[in-house]
Amino acid sequence: MHNILIKGGMLVDGTGAPAAPMDLALDGGRIAGIYKHSEAKATVSKDASGMIVCPGFIDIHTHSDLTILGNPLAESKIRQGVTTEIVGNCGGSLAPLRGAARKDAVEDGKLLCVDVDWTTMDEYLLRLHNLRTSVNVGSLVGAETVRRCVLGDNNVKPNAAQLEQMNALVAESMSQGGFGLSSGLVYAPGYYAGTDELISLASTAASFGGIYSSHIRGEGVSLIKAVEEAIRIGREANIPVQISHHKASGNSNWGKVDQTIKMIEEARRDGVDVAFDGYPYTASNAALVSILPPWAREGNSEEIIGRLKEPGIRKRIATDLERSSEEWENTVAECGWDKVVLTSFQSSKNRRFEGKSVTEVSAEVGKTPLDTTLDLLVEEGLHLMGIYHDVSEDDLRKVLAHPLCCVASDGESTSPYGLTGGLANHPRSFGTFPRVLRKYAIDLKLFSIEEAVRKMTSLPAQRMGIRDRGVLAKGMAADVVVFDPEKIRDTATFEQPHGYPEGVKYVIVNGAVTIEDGKHTKERAGFVLRHSPRIA
Numbered sequence: 001m002h003n004i005l006i007k008g009g010m011l012v013d014g015t016g017a018p019a020a021p022m023d024l025a026l027d028g029g030r031i032a033g034i035y036k037h038s039e040a041k042a043t044v045s046k047d048a049s050g051m052i053v054c055p056g057f058i059d060i061h062t063h064s065d066l067t068i069l070g071n072p073l074a075e076s077k078i079r080q081g082v083t084t085e086i087v088g089n090c091g092g093s094l095a096p097l098r099g100a101a102r103k104d105a106v107e108d109g110k111l112l113c114v115d116v117d118w119t120t121m122d123e124y125l126l127r128l129h130n131l132r133t134s135v136n137v138g139s140l141v142g143a144e145t146v147r148r149c150v151l152g153d154n155n156v157k158p159n160a161a162q163l164e165q166m167n168a169l170v171a172e173s174m175s176q177g178g179f180g181l182s183s184g185l186v187y188a189p190g191y192y193a194g195t196d197e198l199i200s201l202a203s204t205a206a207s208f209g210g211i212y213s214s215h216i217r218g219e220g221v222s223l224i225k226a227v228e229e230a231i232r233i234g235r236e237a238n239i240p241v242q243i244s245h246h247k248a249s250g251n252s253n254w255g256k257v258d259q260t261i262k263m264i265e266e267a268r269r270d271g272v273d274v275a276f277d278g279y280p281y282t283a284s285n286a287a288l289v290s291i292l293p294p295w296a297r298e299g300n301s302e303e304i305i306g307r308l309k310e311p312g313i314r315k316r317i318a319t320d321l322e323r324s325s326e327e328w329e330n331t332v333a334e335c336g337w338d339k340v341v342l343t344s345f346q347s348s349k350n351r352r353f354e355g356k357s358v359t360e361v362s363a364e365v366g367k368t369p370l371d372t373t374l375d376l377l378v379e380e381g382l383h384l385m386g387i388y389h390d391v392s393e394d395d396l397r398k399v400l401a402h403p404l405c406c407v408a409s410d411g412e413s414t415s416p417y418g419l420t421g422g423l424a425n426h427p428r429s430f431g432t433f434p435r436v437l438r439k440y441a442i443d444l445k446l447f448s449i450e451e452a453v454r455k456m457t458s459l460p461a462q463r464m465g466i467r468d469r470g471v472l473a474k475g476m477a478a479d480v481v482v483f484d485p486e487k488i489r490d491t492a493t494f495e496q497p498h499g500y501p502e503g504v505k506y507v508i509v510n511g512a513v514t515i516e517d518g519k520h521t522k523e524r525a526g527f528v529l530r531h532s533p534r535i536a
Contacts, residue, residue, distance in 0.1 A: 002042035003027045003511070006482060009048030012450050013472040014055040014457035019450060024053055026478040029511040029525075033474055046506055046513075048482045054453045055472050056083025056479030056509065057433050060460035061213070061244050061277050061408035063087065065094045065139070066105075067420050068413040070112030072133040072524055075415035076425075079500045079520070080433040081456075081481035083509045084136040084529065085413065086464060089244060090215040091144030091184030095124035096169045100300065101148035112419045122176035129528045134514050135413070136479070138464070138529035140182040140213055141173040143201055144190035155192045155298050163200055170204045177530025179464050180210030180239075185217035185226070186329040187290055188297035195229055202237035209465060209533035213242040220249040220334040220390075222326040227260045231267045234274050242463055245410050246276035246399050247391050249284065250334025252324075254392040257399055264404065275463060277408035278399040280435045282391040283494065285410070285426035288342065288384040289377060291331045293320040301382050308374045318370050335390035337362070337369040341494070342376070343425075344385040350376060355495065387426055387494065400436065401446050406460040407436050416498035425497040431490030434501035438489040449485065465531060482506040 002025040011022040011034065025032040025040050033040065059077060065087040068074055077085060087093070097105050097119050109116040118124045121139065128137050150165045151158055158166060170181060181202050184190040202212045212233060216226035227243065234241035243264070248256040267274050289297060289304070296317055297304055307313050324333045331340065338359040345351045353361045353376070362372040377384055399405055411429030414420040433456055441452040461470025468477045481504065488503030507515035512525035 002032050002040060004044045004046065004508070005040055005042030006046045006048050006053050006480065006506070008037060009051045009053040009482060011472060012052050012054040012453045014453055014470050016450050016454040019052065024472060024480065026480070026508070026511050029478050031472060031474055031476045031478055034472065046482070048505070050486070051482050051484050051505060052449065053472070053480065053482050055457040055470050056481055056507065057081045057456040058084040058086070058460040058464070058466065058470055059409050060086050060242070060406050060464060061089050061410050062412065063089060063410070064137070064413035065092070066108055066112060066114060068133055068137065069114045069127070069131060070419040071413055071415050072131050073415065073520060073522065074134040074413040074526075075500070075520060076411070076430045077413045078134045078507055078509070078514055079504060080431070081483060081504050081507055082135060082433060083479040083481070083507065083526075084138070084466070084469060086138050086140065086179060088140035088142055088178070089182050089213060091142045091182055091187060091190040093139055093142035093145045093182070095119070095121040095139070096146065096149055096173055098149040100152045101145045120176060121173040121178055125177055125528045125530065132524040133526040134520070134524050135509065135526045136469075136529050137526060138177070138179050138466070138531065140180050141170055141178040141205065143181055143183040143193060143198060144187065146170055146201065147189055147193060151189070153189050153299050155189070155294070157194065158197060163197065167201060167204045170201050171208070174205055174208035174210055174531070178210065179531040180212060181205040182213040184215040186215060187287075188294050191217070191294045191328065195232065199233050199236045202233050202239050206237050206239035208531075210531065211240045211242055211464065212237065213244055215244045218326070218329045219247055220253050220329055220331070221324045222329070223248055223253060223256050224259060224263075225326060227263055231263065231272055231274055234267070234272045240273040240463070241275070243274065243276040245284070245408065246278050246405070247284070248395050249329075249331070249388070249390040253334070254395055257395045261398065261402060275404040275406070276399070277406040278396070279408060279410050279428050279432050280396065280400060280440060281426070281428055282393055282396055283387050283389040283426070284391065285385060285387050285428070287382070288373065288386040289382050290329075291321075291340070291373070291386065292317060294328050304382060305378050308378050314370065314374060317374070321370065331388055331390070335388060339389040341387040341389070342384065343387055344383070346380050346383050350379060397440070397446055400440055405455060406463060407433060407452070407455045408460070409433070427490070427492035427494055427497040427499075430492035430497060430499055431501055434488050434503065435490040437483070442485060442488070466529065478508055478511040480506070480508040
C-alpha cells in the first residue's frame with residue numbers, strides 16, 4: 001500500500017520516450033514505483049484520466065533570488081508546474097555579499113521587506129531552508145557579484161591579489177552548494193570583466209564540477225563574437241557552458257541564430273560541452289539603465305544619476321546611441337525607441353506611463369525619447385525596467401526546437417497579490433511552460449509533448465548536475481506535474497502579465513500535493529538544492 005497513487009494517466013517520464021498508460025506511486029518524498037493501470041493501491045489516489053503525468057519542471061534560468069523570499073509560495077511558478085528553480089543567473093547572485101554587492105542587496109531587500117542579514121552562500125541557502133518555499137531552489141554564483149565584492153562598480157582590471165580573492169569567493173560559494181558560475185556581460189560592472197578574468201573564475205567553478213551559464217556579451221550585432229567568447233571560456237576553463245536565453249536581437253540580426261547554432265554544434269564535436277536555453281516570447285526584459293553605453297553606467301547609483309543630469313553627458317550618450325556597436329549591446333540602435341516599453345515604475349506620478357513605449361511617453365510629455373528616458377531614470381532612481389520587442393518568431397522557433405535547448409523562463413517567482421503584487425512582470429514569469437506546451441508542442445507541433453517535457457525536465461537536470469530529479473523512475477524525488485493536454489494554456493499577456501495558466505491539475509513537490517485541482521494548497525515542501533561535484 002503506497003501513500004499516493006496517480007492513476008489513469010499517460011506517463012511521460014521526461015526522457016523523451018513515448019507516453020505510456022501507467023500509474024505512478026509515491027511514498028514520502030520519493031517515487032515508489034510505476035505500474036500498469038489498476039495494479040497498485042494507495043492510501044490516497046489522484047485521478048489523472050485523460051491527462052499527462054510527468055516530472056516537475058526545472059526552470060534552469062530564473063531571477064527569483066529575492067522575490068521568493070518575499071513570496072515563498074512561488075505562485076507564478078508552481079502554478080505552471082515548475083517544481084525547481086535555479087537562481088543566481090546573469091552574473092547576479094545573492095551570495096557572496098560584501099562591499100558594493102552587499103550594499104545594493106540590502107537596499108533591494110527593503111522593497112520586499114526582506115532583511116538581507118547573510119553574507120555567504122551557505123547563509124543564503126540556510127535562509128531559504130528555514131523559510132521553506134513551495135519550490136526547490138538552487139543557486140549559481142554570480143561573477144558580477146563576486147567582482148563587486150572585491151572591485152566595486154568601477155571599470156578596473158583585477159590585479160593578481162584581487163583575482164585571487166575573487167576566485168576564493170567562487171571556491172567558497174561552490175563548496176557551500178553553488179551549481180556553477182554565471183555571468184551577465186551586457187550589464188555594468190559585469191561588462192568590464194575581460195575574457196581572461198572569466199576563464200579564471202570559470203576554471204575554479206569547473207574544479208568543483210560546476211557549469212558556466214552566461215548572458216553573453218551581446219545578442220545583437222555582436223552576437224557571433226559573443227558566442228565565440230562563451231565557447232572559448234568553455235574550452236579553456238574545461239567547463240560546460242550554458243548560453244542563456246539564446247536569441248538574435250534587432251531586425252538586422254534576425255537569422256543569425258542559424259550561424260550560432262552551427263557554431264555550438266561544431267564546438268560540441270570538438271569536445272566543448274555547450275548548450276543553451278530559451279523562452280517562448282519575442283520580447284526580452286531588462287533594467288532600462290542597461291540601454292546606456294557602459295561608460296555611462298560606471299560607478300554606483302548616485303554617480304550614474306549625477307552623470308545623467310549633465311547636458312554634455314547627454315549629448316555624448318545621444319551620439320553613442322545612434323550607432324550600432326560590437327563593443328556593447330546598443331538596444332536602441334538595434335530596435336528603436338518604439339519597441340522599448342516601460343514597466344515597474346516606483347513613483348506614483350509616473351505610473352501613468354506603465355506599459356507605454358518610450359516613443360509614446362515622449363510624445364505625451366513633449367520631450368525627445370532620450371531626454372524622456374534619462375529623466376525617468378533619474379526620477380525613478382534607476383529602478384525602471386524595459387520590455388524590448390526585438391526578436392523574430394522564426395528565430396525563436398529555431399532555438400526552442402533544437403535538441404540542445406532547455407525551456408527557461410528568465411522570470412521570477414511572484415504573485416498578483418502581497419509584497420510582489422505591485423511588481424510589473426514580463427508574462428514569462430507566469431506563462432512560459434504552459435505556453436511552450438500549448439503553442440509550440442500541441443498547436444504548432446514544432447516538437448512532441450514528450451520532447452517538450454524533456455526540455456523542461458531531464459535536460460535541465462542533466463545540464464545542472466541534479467541527479468535525483470527530472471525523470472519519473474523509482475527512487476527519484478517525487479516532483480510531479482499532472483496537466484490536461486486539452487486545456488493547458490498560458491493566460492498572461494504583456495498587457496495583463498499576472499495571469500495564472502490553465503490546465504495544470506496537480507503539482508507535487510517532494511511528495512506533498514502543492515497544486516490540487518488548479519489551486520494552491522499552501523504547502524511549502526520545497527528543498528534547498530546544493531550542488532555536489534560530478535563523478536568522473
